Amino acid sequence: xxxxxxxxxxxxxxxxxxxxxxxxxxxxxxxxxxxxxxxxxxxxxxxxxxxxxxxxxxxxxxxxxxxxxxxxxxxxxxxxxxxxxxxxxxxxxxxxxxxxxxxxxxxxxxxxxxxxxxxxxxxxxxxxxxxxxxxxxxxxxxxxxxxxxxxxxxxxxxxxxxxxxxxxxxxxxxxxxxxxxxxxxxxxxxxxxxxxxxxxxxxxxxxxxxxxxxxxxxxxxxxxxxxxxxxxxxxxxxxxxxxxxxxxxxxxxxxxxxxxxxxxxxxxxxxxxxxxxxxxxxxx
Numbered sequence: 001x002x003x004x005x006x007x008x009x010x011x012x013x014x015x016x017x018x019x020x021x022x023x024x025x026x027x028x029x030x031x032x033x034x035x036x037x038x039x040x041x042x043x044x045x046x047x048x049x050x051x052x053x054x055x056x057x058x059x060x061x062x063x064x065x066x067x068x069x070x071x072x073x074x075x076x077x078x079x080x081x082x083x084x085x086x087x088x089x090x091x092x093x094x095x096x097x098x099x100x101x102x103x104x105x106x107x108x109x110x111x112x113x114x115x116x117x118x119x120x121x122x123x124x125x126x127x128x129x130x131x132x133x134x135x136x137x138x139x140x141x142x143x144x145x146x147x148x149x150x151x152x153x154x155x156x157x158x159x160x161x162x163x164x165x166x167x168x169x170x171x172x173x174x175x176x177x178x179x180x181x182x183x184x185x186x187x188x189x190x191x192x193x194x195x196x197x198x199x200x201x202x203x204x205x206x207x208x209x210x211x212x213x214x215x216x217x218x219x220x221x222x223x224x225x226x227x228x229x230x231x232x233x234x235x236x237x238x239x240x241x242x243x244x245x246x247x248x249x250x251x252x253x254x255x256x257x258x259x260x261x262x263x264x265x266x267x268x269x270x271x272x273x274x275x276x277x278x279x280x281x282x283x284x
Contacts, residue, residue, distance in 0.1 A: 075127040148177055221239060
């Protein structure tokens with residue numbers, strides 16, 4: 001079943017005097033949402049005890065939790081030591097999400113650096129294969145690893161590149177950040193057909209079963225000459241994308257992803273808007 005929720009805690013959460021992640025579970029449930037993404041963006045610094053405590057709270061509130069691995073992961077780095085560190089960050093994130101009772105790890109794949117895009121991507125593919133071997137060797141192939149489409153031209157992570165990474169093994173399922181796609185393509189996502197075109201490509205390449213419950217990040221994003229600049233919320237009337245055509249595309253294609261809202265400060269409010277709109281269309 002399709003799920004909706006925020007990435008991290010909103011301004012409203014903190015304004016209510018709430019602080020800890022166990023309270024996040026109650027907040028999300030009371031908002032009428034059913035998913036939450038915890039970010040290890042600056043590092044996996046959580047204790048096992050804390051992860052178990054968070055997991056208990058989310059389980060009791062029937063909210064599905066995913067985690068975002070550290071932002072500085074870079075699988076195109078030419079330094080083998082740095083690749084070992086990136087693999088370690090993913091594995092540590094996977095250990096924590098397992099303790100939390102979740103099963104999805106979202107991954108920023110790589111940056112191009114000073115190399116050609118072709119060489120950087122080939123190196124990233126090779127290193128994702130090394131990651132795959134470690135995942136199986138550590139018995140963590142029961143989890144889902146979700147490389148993400150990226151919003152800046154200097155980052156690896158086009159729709160096509162993420163699809164190619166996911167072809168490596170069944171443990172990989174795409175995270176499609178539609179705000180990122182729209183940013184790096186200069187405002188390309190406008191109609192239902194624009195969304196269907198990209199999703200149908202991924203279905204054709206990866207199969208419907210892998211894509212049925214793929215992962216989504218959604219927000220409006222300001223972009224410029226180099227792609228993504230900053231996340232906005234749904235009040236913005238200048239930048240896209242709009243959620244309504246995506247919802248219609250998901251219904252047409254019979255896809256039921258986990259949809260995580262990354263709006264600036266209003267991620268829970270905008271997530272609830274998305275959920276309400278989706279079900280209003282589904283039940284027509």
